Amino acid sequence: MMGKETTMRSVLLAAAGIAAGFSTASAQDVRIGVLYDLSGPLAAAGSVASAVGANIAIEMVNEKGGILGKHKIVPIAADAQSKADVAINEAERLLSQEKADVLLGVFSSAHAVPIAQKVDTQKKIFWITTAIATAVFKDRNLQYSFRAQVHSDQFGAASTDFLAEIAKSKLGVEAKDIKVAIIYEDGPYGVGVASANESGAKRHGMQIVLKEGYAATSPDLSSLVTKLRRARPDVILHTGYNPDITLLLRQSREQGLRFKALIGHGAGYGQIDKLVETFGKDVDHVFNVDPVAAQLLDPKSLKPGIGDLTAEMVRRYKEKTGAKEVPPHASMGFNQTWILLDSVLPAAMQKHGGFGAEAIRKAALEVDIPEGGTVQGYGVKFFEPGTPMAGQNERSSPVVMQYVGGETKIAWPTALRTIDPVIPLPASSPYGMR
Numbered sequence: 406m407m408g409k410e411t412t413m414r415s416v417l418l419a420a421a422g423i424a425a426g427f428s429t430a431s432a433q434d435v436r437i438g439v440l441y442d443l444s445g446p447l448a449a450a451g452s453v454a455s456a457v458g459a460n461i462a463i464e465m466v467n468e469k470g471g472i473l474g475k476h477k478i479v480p481i482a483a484d485a486q487s488k489a490d491v492a493i494n495e496a497e498r499l500l501s502q503e504k505a506d507v508l509l510g511v512f513s514s515a516h517a518v519p520i521a522q523k524v525d526t527q528k529k530i531f532w533i534t535t536a537i538a539t540a541v542f543k544d545r546n547l548q549y550s551f552r553a554q555v556h557s558d559q560f561g562a563a564s565t566d567f568l569a570e571i572a573k574s575k576l577g578v579e580a581k582d583i584k585v586a587i588i589y590e591d592g593p594y595g596v597g598v599a600s601a602n603e604s605g606a607k608r609h610g611m612q613i614v615l616k617e618g619y620a621a622t623s624p625d626l627s628s629l630v631t632k633l634r635r636a637r638p639d640v641i642l643h644t645g646y647n648p649d650i651t652l653l654l655r656q657s658r659e660q661g662l663r664f665k666a667l668i669g670h671g672a673g674y675g676q677i678d679k680l681v682e683t684f685g686k687d688v689d690h691v692f693n694v695d696p697v698a699a700q701l702l703d704p705k706s707l708k709p710g711i712g713d714l715t716a717e718m719v720r721r722y723k724e725k726t727g728a729k730e731v732p733p734h735a736s737m738g739f740n741q742t743w744i745l746l747d748s749v750l751p752a753a754m755q756k757h758g759g760f761g762a763e764a765i766r767k768a769a770l771e772v773d774i775p776e777g778g779t780v781q782g783y784g785v786k787f788f789e790p791g792t793p794m795a796g797q798n799e800r801s802s803p804v805v806m807q808y809v810g811g812e813t814k815i816a817w818p819t820a821l822r823t824i825d826p827v828i829p830l831p832a833s834s835p836y837g838m839r
Contacts, residue, residue, distance in 0.1 A: 434477045435750060435760045437463070438499030440510040441535075445487025446621075450647040450673045451734035452512035454726075455535045456482070458738025459510060461721045462746060472750045476760075481505055485516060492516035493523065500529050506760045507532055509742060514538030514557070514594035521550045530765045534741035535734065537671060538593040539601075542797045546790060549762055551769050553741050553785050553798040555696045557594065557670075560803055561601020563694045564642055564668045567805045567817040569609040575828045576639065576665065581610035586638035588629060588653075590645045591618035598644040598670045606642075614638050621649045629653070630660045639829075640666045647673035651683055658687065663838045665829035668692040668805070675733045677808050687835050689809060690827045692816065697804045699736040699780040701815055701823060707777045714743070715780045730813065733806075740781045748772050748785070776800065782821075 439459055442452035463478050471477035481503045485492035492511065499505045507530045511517045517536035524531040525547045533541065533552040537560060542552065569580040576583065587602045589595035595618060606613050614636040619629055626649065633641065641664050645653065650673040673679070674693040681688060700719050704712025718739045722731050749768045750760065756771075757764035774785040784800035805817035807826055814824035830837035 433475075433759075434479055435472060435507070436479045436481060436503065436505045438496070438503060438505035438508045438510075439463075439480050439482045440485055440492065440495055440499060440508060441482075442487045442492075442512050443482075443484040446646060446648050447485075447487040447512055449676065449679055450512070451535070451671070451675050451732065452485075452487075454676070454732045454734035455512055455738035456510065457722060457725055458718065458735040458740075459534060459742040460738075461718055461725070462739045462742035464721070465717065466746045472746065473754060476750075476754065478746065485511070485513075487513070489513070489516050489519065493519055496520045496524065500524065500527065506530065506762075507745070507765065509745065510534055510738075511536050513592070514541060514597065515592040517541045518593050521545070521547055525549050528762050530762050532741065532745050535737050536594070538597040539794075540593050540597055542794050544793055545795075547796045548790055549766055550796045551787055551798075552796060553744050553779075553787075553801060554737060555783075555801040555803045556794075556797055557597030558601040559801065560644075560670045560694050561598045561603075561642075562605045563803045563805055563817070564670065564692075565602060565605030565609055565611065567668075567692075568611070568640060568666075570817065570819075571826060571828065575826065582612070584612045584614045584637065584639045585642055586615040586633055586636055586640070587613060587617075587642045588615070588633070588645075589618050589643070590621035590649055592621065594672065595621070595644040599642075602642045602644075602670075619649070621646050623649065623652070625656075626653050627656050627660065630656050630662055633657070633664075634660065634662050638664055640664065640668060642668050642670070643674075644670040645673055647676060647679060650674065650680070654680075654684060654688070658835050662836065664836060665838060666690075666692060667830075667836065668694065671695045671733070677732065677811065677813060678728060678730050680808075681811050686810075690830055690834065691808050692826075693733075693806045693808070694803050695733040695806065696737055696740075696781050696783075696801070697806070697815065697821070698731060698733040698813055699740065699782075700731055701806070701813060702780075702782050702821070706821075707780075707782065708775075711778070711780055718780065730811070736781055740779055744772070744774070744779060744785055748774060774800075 441456035483495040531550040589599035752768035753764040816826035
């Protein structure tokens with residue numbers, strides 16, 4: 406697997422080298438700094454998948470001549486290396502030295518929070534595709550940063566709403582009788598989702614038997630597993646990346662931790678191929694809250710042409726990566742980039758005279774895409790300046806997915822369901838209650 410990741414990183418950075426030396430770019434072309442973690446632990450947690458998705462969108466638009474068929478996109482890729490200081494420095498380099506018109510990407514919320522403030526102060530455009538922490542936008546009144554992506558408050562609420570809805574039919578109890586444990590990596594991403602988990606659980610009257618954070622880089626989570634065994638939760642709500650999820654599942658199996666359901670929240674839980682490589686069938690029936698993987702939606706429920714767009718994205722992703730499953734992070738990278746390229750930049754040029762920050766900002770605030778108008782199903786309308794979540798998409802929404810036999814199914818909301826959710830875990834699961 407590391408071989409594939411290294412190869413993809415090389416491809417993406419090679420594209421950056423070509424872009425940096427793009428000598429024929431005109432003043433009417435648009436330069437986009439594409440910043441993701443292409444190496445380090447966050448790469449495998451979904452950052453590389455997001456980067457591939459974003460680059461597919463750029464590739465498809467450029468094949469048709471660029472924005473409005475004549476303004477080429479010049480992508481300038483950079484590797485944040487899963488380090489906040491590198492991410493901040495690379496963002497500055499892309500905007501100041503490479504003269505990018507837009508900074509696009511960023512996987513980690515711990516990177517997005519400081520970058521958003523820094524970029525906004527410079528009155529440059531920051532287009533976030535993947536980082537979900539509500540804290541990136543809440544009460545910061547950002548003017549030049551935008552996120553069509555779902556935010557962490559929505560992640561945390563979705564898992565508890567799902568549990569409340571199926572409590573009686575699947576677990577045979579009222580929501581108030583469900584015992585939940587909330588565990589999370591202690592960065593902005595984990596803290597944001599966990600806070601929303603707690604609010605949602607309390608709203609439904611659920612019993613919170615444990616709430617505890619940990620460092621995502623921790624080499625040992627056995628003490629946390631011991632606490633979980635003592636607390637005996639029915640459901641574990643977990644927010645983590647890839648290495649810590651792997652460590653938790655391994656030590657939970659070793660220590661005999663049992664539960665009725667495990668609900669993850671994006672990041673490492675969105676990379677089912679990585680989990681299957683390590684645990685095989687042991688991760689069957691794990692749930693994941695994420696913006697939906699586009700290929701799981703019924704094209705008939707979407708705007709005409711969106712289904713074909715999804716199919717092309719999936720085809721190219723599989724061709725580039727050799728992957729069997731296309732993770733939600735690929736759809737995130739593609740979808741948010743496509744919104745920028747297809748809806749915002751054309752309007753910036755036609756209505757506001759170019760690709761400068763003010764033109765793009767005005768065009769973004771005018772975007773009005775109804776439900777069903779994007780490959781992930783939700784619509785797009787950004788909260789206005791002066792509101793608590795200025796710059797965030799008010800129409801974004803996640804789903805709850807479940808992994809069965811290495812395939813991804815939609816478990817909630819009911820209107821989109823493609824599987825009758827399996828809960829509690831069957832006795833055959835090494836984590837299932839006996």
